[in-house]
Amino acid sequence: MRPITRGPSPQQQDFADYRDAFPDLVARLEPSCSFCERRIATQLAVEHIQPKDENRYPGLMDRWDNFLLACVNCNSTKKDKDVRLEAFFLPDRDNTAAAFDYRPDGRVVPSKGLDHACVARKTAENTLALTGLDKGPAQIADENGKIVAIDRYAQRMEVWLMAESTRGDSAFSPTVVMRRQIVKTAQATGFFSIWMRVFEDDTVMRQMLIEGYTEGETFYGFPGTARDCFDQEAQPVSPRPNCGLQRGGKI
Numbered sequence: 001m002r003p004i005t006r007g008p009s010p011q012q013q014d015f016a017d018y019r020d021a022f023p024d025l026v027a028r029l030e031p032s033c034s035f036c037e038r039r040i041a042t043q044l045a046v047e048h049i050q051p052k053d054e055n056r057y058p059g060l061m062d063r064w065d066n067f068l069l070a071c072v073n074c075n076s077t078k079k080d081k082d083v084r085l086e087a088f089f090l091p092d093r094d095n096t097a098a099a100f101d102y103r104p105d106g107r108v109v110p111s112k113g114l115d116h117a118c119v120a121r122k123t124a125e126n127t128l129a130l131t132g133l134d135k136g137p138a139q140i141a142d143e144n145g146k147i148v149a150i151d152r153y154a155q156r157m158e159v160w161l162m163a164e165s166t167r168g169d170s171a172f173s174p175t176v177v178m179r180r181q182i183v184k185t186a187q188a189t190g191f192f193s194i195w196m197r198v199f200e201d202d203t204v205m206r207q208m209l210i211e212g213y214t215e216g217e218t219f220y221g222f223p224g225t226a227r228d229c230f231d232q233e234a235q236p237v238s239p240r241p242n243c244g245l246q247r248g249g250k251i
């Protein structure tokens, strides 16, 4: 789960309607789900970290700091479940790059550094369950019987293979041009965390994935990545440096 920073609210007051925040969120964070990291052009919506419920969470329905972006899968799993900020790792306030590991078979699991009995591991598990990222693959076949990647799990497997393939290319020819092409490919496929994992031994490539780059007027990479969540070796800084948000920096 990519650690992100949405920056200060684009307006002084809360939004009159939370839907109005959608364009700003997309501009700051790119059009991808803040939980599963899928890049999707449609079916993406303003996500309330703490649900739209004035009784349980008064004043948060239209507040910028309570917004992320989510796909229908993550959103429909999370629904209006109770979200106590201390019980979950959240990409806007914790270093979620330190909390989860991505595997070639499509699984997302708590980081291996988290001891089985520790609170952080339980918190990581809570977070995966909250959004359904712990779910296995949906076996859906097309008309020819071929399993198609329509779910998050299968898409992670596909992107892993893509990232591995480009890693092979870059090992053969590690030029700046090649690395920039990899950033563009990663941006197009989404799943920042998978690209970071596949290139775990390539500090230069990881730094480029974190920072992105600008060509002419155009930025390539992953807008909104919380750069201060990574050190000079492109490894996660944990706990997350102070993000100024309530219950931040749990990992």
Ligand SMILES: [Zn+2]
Pocket (backbone or CB within 6 Å): 033, 034, 035, 036, 037, 038, 070, 071, 072, 073, 074, 075
């Ligand atoms: Zn999602």
